[in-house]
């Protein structure tokens with residue numbers, strides 16, 4: 001990779017889980033990263049652990065002033081990755097609208113607002129990658145809010161791909177990902193569901209975090225990929 005120029009990737013939701021795995025992989029290939037979340041201490045700790053190519057930032061996807069401050073403070077951006085999620089377990093029978101509104105706000109309006117505030121810093125050769133999730137097509141118990149928020153991400157990406165061209169805009173839709181907190185520490189009922197899904201997946205293999213990282217790299221690096229929703233689920237959407 002010696003002749004590959006170093007890029008700057010900003011990852012909102014880059015302080016934990018898949019966002020953090022992507023940040024580490026970016027640094028490993030010589031790219032600079034800014035990782036952001038709501039918790040300053042965690043963000044700072046993770047950035048420091050990644051070394052001099054990483055810095056931390058603070059923003060809350062439900063607080064527009066914090067988003068503006070964050071994007072005003074970052075270096076010019078090659079790639080913006082929106083990976084954040086504030087989970088909400090909600091079923092329609094005992095629906096809690098306030099909890100649903102918070103998650104919908106952060107994952108839909110918050111993602112859109114991030115792109116708005118990032119626009120002046122985004123390279124025309126760069127891209128935006130936003131995280132959706134298979135629950136938009138394959139709901140699970142309690143996924144009411146996240147199913148609708150994930151579908152909203154795809155609609156947002158379609159709209160942005162036309163509005164902010166030539167910046168490319170893509171979505172990644174992971175299935176149930178092995179190696180993440182959400183899956184590895186699931187309660188017994190969910191763990192059983194995940195195992196059933198693994199058994200039904202064509203290759204009897206759920207995607208691993210590395211598969212998601214490699215999927216994101218394809219979206220970042222390939223200038224021919226635009227306005228795409230890359231599904232990385234081991235084929236689970238078929239079964």
Ligand SMILES: NC(=O)c1ccc[n+]([C@@H]2O[C@H](COP(=O)([O-])OP(=O)(O)OC[C@H]3O[C@@H](n4cnc5c(N)ncnc54)[C@H](OP(=O)(O)O)[C@@H]3O)[C@@H](O)[C@H]2O)c1
Pocket residue numbers: 012013014015016017018019036037038039042059060061062082083084085086106131132133134173174175176177178180181182183
């Ligand atoms: N894990 C899976 O199996 C799976 C499956 C399908 C789709 N996905 C998608 O993949 C993405 C990453 O999932 P994950 O499981 O890796 O997530 P995670 O481990 O829960 O990490 C979520 C990240 O988002 C940040 N965050 C949460 N609320 C925020 C807010 N209001 N403003 C700014 N940052 C916020 C968190 O930091 P703070 O708490 O410090 O703010 C953290 O860095 C999500 O978009 C999810 O929908 C994951």
